[in-house]
Amino acid sequence: MPFDFIKTHLQARQQDALLRKRHVVQQATARTITVSNKAYLNFASNDYLGFGDEAVNLNDSHALGSHSSALVTGYQAQQKALEQYLCEQFGYGAGMLFNSGFSANSSVIKALFQDKAAAQNSAIFQDKLNHASLIDGAMHSNAALVRFNHNDMNHLRSRLEKSKAQNKLIISEGVFSMDGDTAPLKELLALAKQHNALLMIDDAHGFGALGKTGLGSCEAFITQTLPDILVITFGKAVASSGACVLGSKQFIDYMLQFNRDYTYSTAMSPLMASHTLARIKSIKTADDKRDKLNANIALFKQLAKSHNIAVMKSNTAIQPIVLGCAEQTLQAADKLKQQGIWLTAIRPPTVAHNTSRLRITLTAAHTEQDITYLVKHLVGAIA
Numbered sequence: 001m002p003f004d005f006i007k008t009h010l011q012a013r014q015q016d017a018l019l020r021k022r023h024v025v026q027q028a029t030a031r032t033i034t035v036s037n038k039a040y041l042n043f044a045s046n047d048y049l050g051f052g053d054e055a056v057n058l059n060d061s062h063a064l065g066s067h068s069s070a071l072v073t074g075y076q077a078q079q080k081a082l083e084q085y086l087c088e089q090f091g092y093g094a095g096m097l098f099n100s101g102f103s104a105n106s107s108v109i110k111a112l113f114q115d116k117a118a119a120q121n122s123a124i125f126q127d128k129l130n131h132a133s134l135i136d137g138a139m140h141s142n143a144a145l146v147r148f149n150h151n152d153m154n155h156l157r158s159r160l161e162k163s164k165a166q167n168k169l170i171i172s173e174g175v176f177s178m179d180g181d182t183a184p185l186k187e188l189l190a191l192a193k194q195h196n197a198l199l200m201i202d203d204a205h206g207f208g209a210l211g212k213t214g215l216g217s218c219e220a221f222i223t224q225t226l227p228d229i230l231v232i233t234f235g236k237a238v239a240s241s242g243a244c245v246l247g248s249k250q251f252i253d254y255m256l257q258f259n260r261d262y263t264y265s266t267a268m269s270p271l272m273a274s275h276t277l278a279r280i281k282s283i284k285t286a287d288d289k290r291d292k293l294n295a296n297i298a299l300f301k302q303l304a305k306s307h308n309i310a311v312m313k314s315n316t317a318i319q320p321i322v323l324g325c326a327e328q329t330l331q332a333a334d335k336l337k338q339q340g341i342w343l344t345a346i347r348p349p350t351v352a353h354n355t356s357r358l359r360i361t362l363t364a365a366h367t368e369q370d371i372t373y374l375v376k377h378l379v380g381a382i383a
């Protein structure tokens with residue numbers, strides 16, 4: 001029968017405890033979530049600072065839609081202001097907004113290697129734990145994809161040394177989305193320099209949460225040199241949506257010519273751009289929220305340790321508990337739901353086979369009692 005594979009794949013996912021489901025969320029803050037009329041403590045939000053709970057200027061009269069691609073009439077003053085603010089804060093020559101981080105990542109890589117002849121002589125070096133959007137971009141480009149072991153700079157070095165490609169692009173993440181650990185940015189910058197490579201960093205989970213003024217991993221871990229290409233997203237700590245790609249003026253000019261997502265998609269809504277900018281300005285001075293988030297992370301790690309719960313090498317808001325088996329991880333998440341705790345069972349193919357995990361995300365909105373309650377029930381759920 002035509003399209004028989006649809007049923008087969010659905011059944012296989014069900015059998016392997018890998019079936020994905022959506023839940024209608026009736027209400028959510030960085031601390032609580034209501035699903036099917038039941039309220040839970042929310043440990044699955046990426047709203048790390050709890051900004052989603054705070055209204056932005058509701059009198060904003062900017063248009064909801066941008067009405068066309070940025071290359072037609074969609075590039076409006078609000079988007080320009082957001083790009084400019086980010087360029088000034090970081091010290092980049094130019095920026096470019098996208099409606100999602102996924103689109104930014106995948107399309108930038110595809111566009112960079114759009115020239116087939118140049119791409120044949122190009123290689124993209126990616127950390128094995130890089131986000132699907134980065135991997136997809138490379139797989140759909142004409143350049144060779146070379147993956148190095150997670151955060152293993154010796155492995156990356158040897159791969160760079162062996163490569164005969166003229167154009168080398170190294171890609172890593174500021175904070176890894178499923179492990180919560182951070183990339184060695186200084187070493188990555190040094191290796192990129194040594195091998196005449198460009199460095200691209202996706203700081204989706206660092207922006208807002210890390211750094212003295214919330215500029216993310218670059219502010220937290222490096223001093224002068226910036227990655228050649230930086231992608232920040234607005235759907236996590238900014239509690240908005242969309243993304244900005246930052247780079248040199250020449251790089252962004254090139255993207256303007258060749259980035260197909262940017263060219264053939266309606267530009268970010270002006271309302272979204274102006275609200276996002278207002279939120280980012282608040283984030284700059286949100287030291288109290290960053291301090292609270294860090295205190296919550298420290299408390300969680302300390303309590304987990306005292307209850308013999310194995311945590312990973314993460315000092316960020318993302319605190320995964322790896323259980324291995326997909327079915328067991330689903331069961332643990334279900335047990336926690338019965339106790340009023342909402343978190344996600346992350347399973348393959350999002351993570352490697354046998355590394356299914358409970359992905360706990362902490363936010364500045366959680367109280368000490370919330371975290372104590374979580375750890376108490378984790379003990380029973382993963383036993």
Ligand SMILES: Cc1ncc(COP(=O)(O)O)c(C=O)c1O
Pocket residue numbers: 099100101102103105131133173176177202204205233234235241242243
């Ligand atoms: C590391 C990383 N990069 C990019 C994205 C995609 O961003 P967005 O959700 O804005 O599409 C995500 C997340 O969801 C992510 O975790």
